[in-house]
Amino acid sequence: MAEGKAPDTSKAWARVKHALTGRPSRGQWVVAALFLVLGFAAVTQVRATNDDDFAGMRRDELVTLLETLDSADERLTQQRAELAETQRRLQQSSERNQAAIDETRRAADTLAILAGTAPAVGQGVVITIEDPDETVLAGPMLNAIEELRDAGAEAIQVNGVVRVVAQSYVTDDANGAVRIDGREIKRPFVIEAIGDSHTLDQAVMFRGGLADQVEALGGEVDVEQVKSLEVTALAEEREAEYAQPAR
Amino acid sequence: MIAVLGLVVGVALGLLFEPTVPAGLQPYLPIAVVAALDAVFGAIRAYLDGRFDDKVFVVSFISNVLIAALIVFVGDQLGVGSQLSTGVIVVLGIRIFSNAAAIRRHLFHA
Structure with a gap:
């Protein structure tokens, strides 16, 4: 490389100008012919390269490429199998979870009806107690509820306002009114109970039962069996403060 | 000038005829x-140096390609x-770069 002396720039430009404008010499024709071949070959090669990625490749390159593809294929197949296995496992566990959720939901529904926190529908009886002299107090009322429970009543409400649950209590107040869970129950009393309607009917009407007691007190009991009864009164949901689940 | 024209014509011909590379020549x-x-x-560098010889160019062109x-x-x-x-590509690339550097020095003094 001749880097020693700085070349003359103006002379070089003059040569370029001469080359571009001057009459072509014989040498330039030859150069042009070779350039033509070069341009042709270059374009041909570029097109060939763009046309087909593999045509210009050597055998060992192709072999390497094929091996790479093979191993990638193997890897992906394995990966697919693993993912399918994972999918199967997840599906299984999600099915199990769904079953557990369904089971829990059913249990929760049952418990909600027992706890009185959910409305309930079903066959049952409507018991109307009329006592013009206001002689039926907490005693016969509690008795009536106990009889119904004994006969398998699953949901009980009184006058459509009070849901009778496990914690319910019946009291008299000073004015001769009956209170359930502290709430005054107006006369006439209407007790609606969901359960086997025939059994519930019998529980009220048997000799010496509620009906006889109320009649002895000067009142009257009417029992009506109903195909579909709706218990809509709800009990207050309360957390156990002292009782903990024993393990 | 005519050399540049030759290059353009060659490219145009290549685009026009869309030739396929013969299998034997592919590599x-x-x-x-x-x-x-x-x-x-x-050749361009030699021309700017003022010692361009068309015979030398033709021989070097053809022998380069053949070798x-x-x-x-x-x-x-x-x-x-x-x-x-x-x-081969590396060696030729280095030569092209050094020639291009010489051309640059001739034309732009840099």
């Missing part, structure tokens, strides 16, 4: 093209074709 054409480019840059193709051919026969063609 050699890319190397040959790079070798020819090296000869071209060498490049020969090296690749021998490499293929020996089973080191791809490595050898890479080597």
Whole structure:
């Protein structure tokens, strides 16, 4: 490389100008012919390269490429199998979870009806107690509820306002009114109970039962069996403060 | 001027006829093209130096192409074709760069 002396720039430009404008010499024709071949070959090669990625490749390159593809294929197949296995496992566990959720939901529904926190529908009886002299107090009322429970009543409400649950209590107040869970129950009393309607009917009407007691007190009991009864009164949901689940 | 025209005409012909590379020439054409480019840059540098000779150019052009193709051919026969063609490309690339640097010094003094 001749880097020693700085070349003359103006002379070089003059040569370029001469080359571009001057009459072509014989040498330039030859150069042009070779350039033509070069341009042709270059374009041909570029097109060939763009046309087909593999045509210009050597055998060992192709072999390497094929091996790479093979191993990638193997890897992906394995990966697919693993993912399918994972999918199967997840599906299984999600099915199990769904079953557990369904089971829990059913249990929760049952418990909600027992706890009185959910409305309930079903066959049952409507018991109307009329006592013009206001002689039926907490005693016969509690008795009536106990009889119904004994006969398998699953949901009980009184006058459509009070849901009778496990914690319910019946009291008299000073004015001769009956209170359930502290709430005054107006006369006439209407007790609606969901359960086997025939059994519930019998529980009220048997000799010496509620009906006889109320009649002895000067009142009257009417029992009506109903195909579909709706218990809509709800009990207050309360957390156990002292009782903990024993393990 | 006429040389540039020749290049343009060659490119145009290539685009026009859309030739396919013969199978036997396939491994050699890319190397040959790079070798020819090296000869071209060498020629431009020589021209700017004021010692351009068309005979020298023609001989160097053709011999460059032939030797490049020969090296690749021998490499293929020996089973080191791809490595050898890479080597040829590297050497030619270095030469093209140094020639381009000389041309730059001639024209721009830089």
